[in-house]
Amino acid sequence: MISVTINGKQYELDGPTRVVDYLEDRGLANRSLAVAINGDVLPRGEFAGVTIRDGDQVEIVRPVGGG
Amino acid sequence: MNDDLVIAGVTFKSRLITGTGKHRSKQDLLDSVERSGTEMITVAIRRLNLDDPTQETLLDHLDWDRYRILPNTAGSTTADEAVFTARLAREVTGSNWIKVEVIPDAQYLLPDPVGTFEASKRLIDEGFVVLPYIHADPVLARRLEDIGCATVMPLGSPIGSGRGVLTSEEIQIIIEQSSVPVVVDAGLGVPSDASHVMEMGADCVLVNTAIAQADDPGGMGEAFKLGVEAGRLAYLAGRIPMKEQASASSPTTGVAVAAGRSG
Numbered sequence: 001m002i003s004v005t006i007n008g009k010q011y012e013l014d015g016p017t018r019v020v021d022y023l024e025d026r027g028l029a030n031r032s033l034a035v036a037i038n039g040d041v042l043p044r045g046e047f048a049g050v051t052i053r054d055g056d057q058v059e060i061v062r063p064v065g066g067g
Numbered sequence: 068m069n070d071d072l073v074i075a076g077v078t079f080k081s082r083l084i085t086g087t088g089k090h091r092s093k094q095d096l097l098d099s100v101e102r103s104g105t106e107m108i109t110v111a112i113r114r115l116n117l118d119d120p121t122q123e124t125l126l127d128h129l130d131w132d133r134y135r136i137l138p139n140t141a142g143s144t145t146a147d148e149a150v151f152t153a154r155l156a157r158e159v160t161g162s163n164w165i166k167v168e169v170i171p172d173a174q175y176l177l178p179d180p181v182g183t184f185e186a187s188k189r190l191i192d193e194g195f196v197v198l199p200y201i202h203a204d205p206v207l208a209r210r211l212e213d214i215g216c217a218t219v220m221p222l223g224s225p226i227g228s229g230r231g232v233l234t235s236e237e238i239q240i241i242i243e244q245s246s247v248p249v250v251v252d253a254g255l256g257v258p259s260d261a262s263h264v265m266e267m268g269a270d271c272v273l274v275n276t277a278i279a280q281a282d283d284p285g286g287m288g289e290a291f292k293l294g295v296e297a298g299r300l301a302y303l304a305g306r307i308p309m310k311e312q313a314s315a316s317s318p319t320t321g322v323a324v325a326a327g328r329s330g
Contacts, residue, residue, distance in 0.1 A: 033159060063160065
């Protein structure tokens, strides 16, 4: 098990997890999202090449209405 | 007559940008966007709710291909936060356009000029097309133009206040001095506020709350469209100089006399 912080909350994951796999597990594979890990924003299309590891701080964002 | 608005090489027929926040329903949003005639809409970037990650937002119902999406950095209180949000926004939207907002004060939501300048400079260096939201400060507007901002976006009055244009004199100076489009953003309450700044020579306005929170957002969207168009036409047509005294519109000679009616 690893412990990670995603959008400010603590979560346990089974182990190091590729971003693409995490999103797929949550039903988010085709959503307009951006992901940052430890402050680094992942370029689009790199979700398969990056792994969430123990202690990582993850941000997952989407567009919402705004002015 | 060709009177297109050009921002960073992209041509727009509409001179009204609309915000997508604060709408009460999906239908209100769709109606107001449609009837406003806008070609560019703003969005904010926020954390996904992981407790309900597939929850819809109102934006899911908009046809994104019909509009240029202008994400903002709203919620950022520092330049660092704005740069981070802009990088996220670029990956979410696939667009390198960003409305830079650096706002440390929640009560009046006035933008931080130093933070805005710093964030804009860094983002331009990273290849973003930067549209900075600023107070109506002509000196800051020039500095932002000098570093390569695509527009300047001076405020009329505080965000969401509906107080109209309290900064007319400063906006007039910005218009005189700017060689990038001047987009008046924030505080506009009614279409006459939009007309007012367009008559002065502003290139464009951005409206959110006044449309979204109107009793009939579709109707208000169309009203702002007409207000913007009226103001633009009036600017191009050229207003008359103001005079101290009256000047009769009707001939001053040949006035009939009512004989025998005196006394």
